Amino acid sequence: MIEANGLTKRYGDKTVVDHMDFTVQPGKVTGFLGPNGAGKSTTMRMVVGLDRPSAGSVTVNGKPYAQHRAPLGEVGMLLDAKAVHGGRSAREHLLAQATTHGIGKRRVEEVMELTGLTSVARQRAGRFSLGMGQRLGIAAALLGDPQTLILDEPVNGLDPEGVLWVRTLLRGLATEGRTVFLSSHLMSEMALTADHLIVIGRGRIVADAPVADVVALAGKPAVRVRTPDVRRLAALLATQPGIELASTGPDVLDVTGTTAPEVAALAASAGIVLHELAPVQASLEDAYLQLTGDSVEYRSTAADATTRPVAGAHR
Numbered sequence: 001m002i003e004a005n006g007l008t009k010r011y012g013d014k015t016v017v018d019h020m021d022f023t024v025q026p027g028k029v030t031g032f033l034g035p036n037g038a039g040k041s042t043t044m045r046m047v048v049g050l051d052r053p054s055a056g057s058v059t060v061n062g063k064p065y066a067q068h069r070a071p072l073g074e075v076g077m078l079l080d081a082k083a084v085h086g087g088r089s090a091r092e093h094l095l096a097q098a099t100t101h102g103i104g105k106r107r108v109e110e111v112m113e114l115t116g117l118t119s120v121a122r123q124r125a126g127r128f129s130l131g132m133g134q135r136l137g138i139a140a141a142l143l144g145d146p147q148t149l150i151l152d153e154p155v156n157g158l159d160p161e162g163v164l165w166v167r168t169l170l171r172g173l174a175t176e177g178r179t180v181f182l183s184s185h186l187m188s189e190m191a192l193t194a195d196h197l198i199v200i201g202r203g204r205i206v207a208d209a210p211v212a213d214v215v216a217l218a219g220k221p222a223v224r225v226r227t228p229d230v231r232r233l234a235a236l237l238a239t240q241p242g243i244e245l246a247s248t249g250p251d252v253l254d255v256t257g258t259t260a261p262e263v264a265a266l267a268a269s270a271g272i273v274l275h276e277l278a279p280v281q282a283s284l285e286d287a288y289l290q291l292t293g294d295s296v297e298y299r300s301t302a303a304d305a306t307t308r309p310v311a312g313a314h315r
């Protein structure tokens with residue numbers, strides 16, 4: 001279990017982690033989501049004692065990380081997959097870490113088997129692809145058979161097969177009762193991997209809830225309407241209280257604050273032909289953008305271009 005209380009990190013006058021309180025529970029995969037620069041890596045580094053909090057505290061399995069006698073047996077971490085000695089083979093890299101921490105050679109072979117590295121055990125780690133490097137980092141994190149795993153962007157650079165492998169591995173580890181805490185900016189991946197989400201923006205928690213609740217929290221149900229008479233329908237809907245409209249295509253409207261039967265009835269009353277009328281489930285992506293909308297440090301405008309408000313409609 002990981003427990004943070006008032007966890008804060010400042011660099012100069014910039015507060016990058018701002019009084020965070022959270023608990024990462026065992027037996028679950030907890031996703032740590034946030035836009036670039038939100039403070040995910042800084043938080044994870046404080047959990048494992050690589051950065052010192054400016055205020056507040058964080059414990060892993062009941063103690064600050066530094067107070068654990070055999071930290072590798074408590075916490076496995078992957079914070080920077082590139083942090084390997086490039087001249088060493090995969091096996092040498094793992095053996096060096098194992099020896100330092102009193103872990104036997106057999107465990108090195110086990111984790112290489114588990115992470116699919118046995119066939120490349122003699123290859124120099126410096127020549128590994130990003131994906132192989134991630135596997136090696138995960139192998140190192142598993143060396144001490146830890147109760148808690150902390151992984152910063154573990155699927156970064158993996159091909160689809162690798163992503164599936166990580167997902168299955170992490171779910172299996174959580175099912176064994178371990179605490180699995182992973183950061184990612186890949187919403188779709190988190191939807192499939194995590195049970196629980198902690199979403200942050202600008203160093204603050206904006207959501208801490210099961211995945212389904214995060215989606216429900218941010219995403220209002222919407223109705224998608226396709227009609228050749230889009231302007232007239234938009235004008236008609238705009239007269240209704242509580243309805244919001246967005247144009248997502250030349251003949252498509254996304255309508256929130258109403259139901260499909262109500263839209264159908266309104267359209268029928270005005271003789272407007274509909275080609276499509278369907279409820280739209282908010283995705284985790286939508287929920288995330290809505291939750292972190294105000295807290296993105298660097299945003300491209302591409303996301304805004306796909307959903308334009310309709311002129312004259314209520315916003």
Ligand SMILES: Nc1ncnc2c1ncn2[C@@H]1O[C@H](COP(=O)(O)OP(=O)(O)OP(=O)(O)O)[C@@H](O)[C@H]1O
Pocket residue numbers: 011016034035036037038039040041042043185
């Ligand atoms: N050593 C440092 N000195 C000064 N500022 C730092 C330092 N480390 C991180 N920061 C700043 O802290 C903020 C949070 O960075 P952090 O790497 O924790 O975010 P992140 O959520 O992991 O982002 P990303 O997804 O881009 O990795 C950023 O604005 C970053 O520039």
